[in-house]
Amino acid sequence: MSSLTLSKRRKRIVWALPFVLLLTVLYGLHYGSVSIPPQEIWTVFFSGGDPLYRQILIDLRLPRVAIGLLVGACLAAAGALLQGVMRNPLADPGVIGVSAGGGVAAILTMVVWPQAGFWLPAAAFAGALASSLAVYFLAWDKGASPVKIVLAGVAVNALLGAVTSGLMVVYSDRVQAVIPWLAGGLEGRSWHHLRFMAPYAVAGLLLSVPAIKPANLLLLGDDSAKLLGQRVELQRMLLILLASLLAGTAVSVAGLVSFVGLVVPHAMRLLVGDDYRYLLPLSVAGGAALVTLADTAARTWFDPIELPVGILLACLGAPFFLILLRRRKRLI
Amino acid sequence: MTAMTAIQTEHLQLDLGHFQLDGVTVSIPEGRITAIVGPNGSGKSTLLKIVSRLAAADGGEIRVGDRLVQTFKPAEFARTLTMLPQSKEMFPDLTVQEIVAYGRSPHKRFWENRMSAEDREAIEWAMEATGTEKHRDRLFHTLSGGEQQKVRIAMALAQKTGILLLDEPTTFLDLSHQLDVMEMLQRLNREWGLTIVMVLHDLQQAAAYCHYLIAMKHGLAVAEGEPRKVITPRFLRYVYDIDAKVRFEEDYPIIIPVQKAKEDSTMVIVTNTSQIKKGHAHKLIERFDKVGKVEFMEGFLGLEVLLTENTKDYEEVSVVTRWRRKEDFQAWTRSSAFKESHRHRDIPDYILSNKITFQEVKIVREPRTAGTEPAETAQSAEQSGQAVQSVQSAQTVETEETAETAETVEKTG
Numbered sequence: 213m214s215s216l217t218l219s220k221r222r223k224r225i226v227w228a229l230p231f232v233l234l235l236t237v238l239y240g241l242h243y244g245s246v247s248i249p250p251q252e253i254w255t256v257f258f259s260g261g262d263p264l265y266r267q268i269l270i271d272l273r274l275p276r277v278a279i280g281l282l283v284g285a286c287l288a289a290a291g292a293l294l295q296g297v298m299r300n301p302l303a304d305p306g307v308i309g310v311s312a313g314g315g316v317a318a319i320l321t322m323v324v325w326p327q328a329g330f331w332l333p334a335a336a337f338a339g340a341l342a343s344s345l346a347v348y349f350l351a352w353d354k355g356a357s358p359v360k361i362v363l364a365g366v367a368v369n370a371l372l373g374a375v376t377s378g379l380m381v382v383y384s385d386r387v388q389a390v391i392p393w394l395a396g397g398l399e400g401r402s403w404h405h406l407r408f409m410a411p412y413a414v415a416g417l418l419l420s421v422p423a424i425k426p427a428n429l430l431l432l433g434d435d436s437a438k439l440l441g442q443r444v445e446l447q448r449m450l451l452i453l454l455a456s457l458l459a460g461t462a463v464s465v466a467g468l469v470s471f472v473g474l475v476v477p478h479a480m481r482l483l484v485g486d487d488y489r490y491l492l493p494l495s496v497a498g499g500a501a502l503v504t505l506a507d508t509a510a511r512t513w514f515d516p517i518e519l520p521v522g523i524l525l526a527c528l529g530a531p532f533f534l535i536l537l538r539r540r541k542r543l544i
Numbered sequence: 545m546t547a548m549t550a551i552q553t554e555h556l557q558l559d560l561g562h563f564q565l566d567g568v569t570v571s572i573p574e575g576r577i578t579a580i581v582g583p584n585g586s587g588k589s590t591l592l593k594i595v596s597r598l599a600a601a602d603g604g605e606i607r608v609g610d611r612l613v614q615t616f617k618p619a620e621f622a623r624t625l626t627m628l629p630q631s632k633e634m635f636p637d638l639t640v641q642e643i644v645a646y647g648r649s650p651h652k653r654f655w656e657n658r659m660s661a662e663d664r665e666a667i668e669w670a671m672e673a674t675g676t677e678k679h680r681d682r683l684f685h686t687l688s689g690g691e692q693q694k695v696r697i698a699m700a701l702a703q704k705t706g707i708l709l710l711d712e713p714t715t716f717l718d719l720s721h722q723l724d725v726m727e728m729l730q731r732l733n734r735e736w737g738l739t740i741v742m743v744l745h746d747l748q749q750a751a752a753y754c755h756y757l758i759a760m761k762h763g764l765a766v767a768e769g770e771p772r773k774v775i776t777p778r779f780l781r782y783v784y785d786i787d788a789k790v791r792f793e794e795d796y797p798i799i800i801p802v803q804k805a806k807e808d809s810t811m812v813i814v815t816n817t818s819q820i821k822k823g824h825a826h827k828l829i830e831r832f833d834k835v836g837k838v839e840f841m842e843g844f845l846g847l848e849v850l851l852t853e854n855t856k857d858y859e860e861v862s863v864v865t866r867w868r869r870k871e872d873f874q875a876w877t878r879s880s881a882f883k884e885s886h887r888h889r890d891i892p893d894y895i896l897s898n899k900i901t902f903q904e905v906k907i908v909r910e911p912r913t914a915g916t917e918p919a920e921t922a923q924s925a926e927q928s929g930q931a932v933q934s935v936q937s938a939q940t941v942e943t944e945e946t947a948e949t950a951e952t953v954e955k956t957g
């Protein structure tokens with residue numbers, strides 16, 4: 213691909229994404245067991261409108277669409293940052309132990325304190341952050357190299373996975389509620405969840421803006437970045453912390469939604485290249501659109517059953533990912 | 545060297561087990577091009593990495609200008625000195641101009657992206673100086689290896705440091721790109737006074753383009769100075785373990801290796817063995833001492849006196865002399881010194897019998913590491929089918945080689 217088409221493509225995609233996002237949101241608000249026409253949506257937001265529509269929109273669909281947007285944005289941003297920081301195209305939030313830590317914390321909460329569904333997001337968030345910090349410090353040896361982080365991540369994931377399975381076997385009666393969460397879904401998510409996650413999500417996404425330049429410099433490799441006067445270890449640690457914050461936020465509310473953090477940054481990289489000035493905002497927008505769209509599909513396609521969006525994303529994501537791998541000869 | 549010192553290292557130590565720097569003390573002149581040469585594993589790249597703070601030394605210190613390197617902040621250091629690492633790392637999908645613009649990072653805060661007029665000027669200058677401005681909008685990975693190397697250099701130049709280190713900048717390039725890059729660096733040095741230090745494998749390029757040369761071996765700086773004065777046969781033998789002739793054609797040294805396998809010659813071993821009444825061996829040896837002056841004879845190579853105390857009723861003394869040619873030995877027997885010692889023709893009664901043998905043997909020189917067992921040498925010489933008449937002669941060769949090695953150490957040490 214020549215540079216001319218690359219810059220043209222970047223421009224087009226930058227222009228197209230807001231429209232895609234808007235359409236996704238409208239689709240999410242409009243579509244469901246009760247379809248609400250777009251003009252009614254307008255009326256409900258700006259001049260009252262039908263009480264039933266109002267209840268459905270404000271109480272159910274709006275928070276869910278908003279959560280879908282934030283979850284997708286956070287996961288894709290975390291994945292985009294990690295792929296660069298680890299210099300590993302297969303890195304995703306799972307690599308640094310975010311998902312496994314969140315999972316164990318969520319199950320423990322359900323087992324120890326079954327009535328505390330309200331606190332599940334907070335517990336999962338704390339677990340996700342704690343396990344990613346554990347991975348980082350286990351990998352530390354005068355600096356944490358990407359390879360060591362990946363290896364420490366594999367070890368921690370294996371251990372926490374065993375704990376998760378053990379708890380599920382021993383307390384099978386108490387962990388029913390946690391199973392949809394493990395599959396990753398937005399069913400029943402509402403204002404309470406949005407209120408919990410929004411501050412962290414917004415903070416994480418805002419902090420991604422100053423992260424763009426260091427992430428770009430780390431792409432040059434540790435040596436080149438150091439020779440350009442960068443404090444490589446410090447920046448890598450901060451970027452990993454930021455990625456855990458983003459991914460932990462998403463995990464706390466949506467559970468273990470896989471593939472978004474892996475596939476969306478990858479697809480965007482194919483379209484706009486490695487430059488984080490484009491890659492990061494477009495991944496955020498792409499992730500937001502993808503999760504919202506997939507969640508709308510997951511709750512409507514199999515009516516009356518609501519499929520957890522994580523399952524649908526994995527089903528769509530896996531083949532798509534394989535196609536990407538085949539098409540892309542040069543990884544990162 | 546009259547020039548100011550840009551970089552001074554003092555007793556740099558690093559022990560990585562398999563490899564060590566053993567107290568490297570070098571000074572790199574300011575505003576000059578310095579080449580660091582030496583065999584693989586001699587510590588050249590490691591030295592550059594330590595100087596550029598990519599690696600830490602166990603001991604010793606480095607000054608850039610008159611400041612210790614550890615007193616610089618990272619960005620400040622990156623505005624003073626930078627390096628081009630060996631080009632193994634893949635750069636991301638970026639255009640040439642975007643990559644060169646990264647060179648401005650040490651001049652900005654870590655989140656800043658916007659380029660000032662000064663930044664843009666530096667980027668333009670770096671691209672012009674390297675001739676990469678015509679590719680500014682092309683993606684880095686679509687360029688040829690030589691062009692990519694120039695873009696990397698342009699990125700380093702955009703840092704506007706006074707000192708540029710390069711680790712084998714020409715290794716992966718074809719000859720024309722190699723010369724291209726070297727000429728470009730020469731121009732940068734001439735026009736902008738840039739201090740350039742590079743690890744090079746090519747001694748010819750080192751001599752042709754560099755003002756100063758530092759040679760390393762086994763983690764030590766073993767020679768430094770003007771290339772023309774440093775690159776000598778003795779230098780090649782000591783640093784690279786090769787025998788070669790050196791001739792300068794303009795600034796280029798022409799290095800002609802002497803092929804070792806074909807360098808063989810013959811020698812004559814004369815063994816004079818006498819059986820002596822028990823207890824009288826020392827008399828013969830004393831007598832032989834008086835003969836003297838054999839070591840000043842033309843073609844004399846060496847001498848051993850062997851005393852064997854037998855369990856039988858006699859002792860044996862062998863005097864072994866080695867000569868380049870049979871004529872040389874004969875010349876000795878006709879010499880006045882020899883005649884002097886043999887003036888009394890009567891054989892002393894303690895000599896029971898006397899036997900002289902001549903052996904003409906072929907000397908095959910083989911490169912070998914110090915400490916090789918003589919037996920092994922003989923064996924390998926036989927196995928490789930090279931002409932050695934007997935084990936005895938191979939041992940003689942070994943003695944000969946040892947003598948020569950000792951001489952070399954004396955000369956270079």
